Amino acid sequence: MLRNAIGISFAFIGVLVGAGFASGQEAMRYFVAFGTQGFWGAILSSALMLIGGGSVLPLGSYFQAEEHMEVLGRISGKVLSWVLDIATITTLFSIGFVMFAGAGSNLNQQFGLPVWVGAVIMLALVLVVGMMDVDKVTSAIGLLTPFLLLFVIVGCTWTLVNNAPDWAALNEAAKSVDTTLPSWWVSSLNYTGLNFICVTSMAIVIGGNYLDTRAAGIGGLLGGLAYLVMLLLLSAALLVTVETVGGDDMPTLTLITSINPVMGLIMALIIFGMIFATALGMFYALGKRLARGRTDKFRVIFIAACLIGFALSFAGFQNLVAVVYPILGYMGVLLIVVVSAAWLRGAQKxxxxxxxxxxxxxxxxxxxxxxxxxxxxxxxxxxxxxxxxxxxxxxxxxxxxxxxxxxxxxxxxxxxxxxxxxxxxxxxxxxxxxxxxxxxxxxxxxxxxxxxxxxxxxxxxx
Known part of the structure; x- marks a missing residue:
């Protein structure tokens, strides 16, 4: 059971800590923008994600679900399940095309390549791997996670150890970071909702790939704990260096590159891999949902969604994160309430x-x-x-x-x-x-x- 739980946790983290997290954009806008108060937001967000992950993965396992409506349709009323379904479909598509933009920004910042080159490479990768079955998709996501964990922990720890921060000055500098959210606790709730609505569809598919509901639940808890450690480290490291990384598309990449250029090169590839993991998870789950009842159409729907998303991605990574993410976050808070309540009601079963x-x-x-x-x-x-x-x-x-x-x-x-x-x-x-x-x-x-x-x-x- 433990082996399965660890595998589930890696796959869950792989979907959870996608491009926005690995790049540092999410941490900057949701936590660093509020200075040291953002640390409380990171803790609150991680605690809520522990609850969410420990709920949605066992439900996916219990129903042996292949797409999110096999769970949402059974744990909520007809109207509410329809609203959540529309919100989840919108999220999958929105985050998916934001990932194409992130891929272009990543290669542009590190290698100076035109933004469209990274987007095209990402499109090709998602289309090829998306034709595989869910086992291979889950493995592709999970294998990337340990590398991200290692670099975030090592890079952020090094930054914190080798800096003597003036917190008052950093709080003042953090005010220059753009955010559309009014306070640290609203930001925390919104970020949790964003992440939860992003991961729910693929997490249900991951949970549905395992029969042991306990292993699925433990996997969600382990993933949530790892997420807590990484989010706190990343938020602290970016706040300490906010004056130098605040204006970049990929602040985490800037931070790691400043430590060592070779590490920066490797980190660029890891971030690209995490962007791939998220894009793949979003479009794969979207294709599964839209092909419900007509599985023979999955490939056509999957390819069409990817191509449309690719076209929309050229609005720019920072702009998309600033506008799209907060809207999705508020929808995600509702989803957390519904899923957690369903888990509590059905705990004995x-x-x-x-x-x-x-x-x-x-x-x-x-x-x-x-x-x-x-x-x-x-x-x-x-x-x-x-x-x-x-x-x-x-x-x-x-x-x-x-x-x-x-x-x-x-x-x-x-x-x-x-x-x-x-x-x-x-x-x-x-x-x-x-x-x-x-x-x-x-x-x-x-x-x-x-x-x-x-x-x-x-x-x-x-």
């Missing part, structure tokens, strides 16, 4: 279903692992869990077996040598609880498998 699914994963491991004996009692128990789950039987069985199969494929080389059965330890698992949701841990007994010359009846495992 989520726990019960999570217990059933973890038990089903254990039993399916016995069924698929050649070292274990899958008894009749195990089979009956698994059948009962399958029919009790909120997921359709065929879908449930397919998802369980796919997840366990992937785990066994990773473990098999280290734990099992099919060419050398002699002396192999075989386990018999048995348990027959009346209520699968309250099943005790599987008990095992072991014996030494017979030599090849032994009675064949003793060799049968299944």
């Amino acid at each position: 989520l726990r019960q279903e999570g217990t059933r699914r973890r038990r089903a994963l254990e039993l399916t491991r016995i069924k698929l692992d050649p070292r274990l004996r899958f008894t009749k009692k195990n089979r009956d128990e698994l059948a009962k869990i399958t029919t009790t789950s909120n997921v359709p039987d065929e879908t449930f069985t397919e998802a369980i077996e796919e997840e366990v199969g992937q785990e066994l494929a990773k473990d098999e080389e280290a734990d099992f040598d099919p060419e050398d059965p002699a002396g192999e330890v075989v386990y018999i698992a048995y348990s027959d609880p009346k209520d699968p949701s309250e099943a005790a841990p599987i008990e095992v007994e072991e014996f030494e498998a017979p030599d090849e010359g032994a009675d064949s009846a003793g060799e049968e495992k299944r």
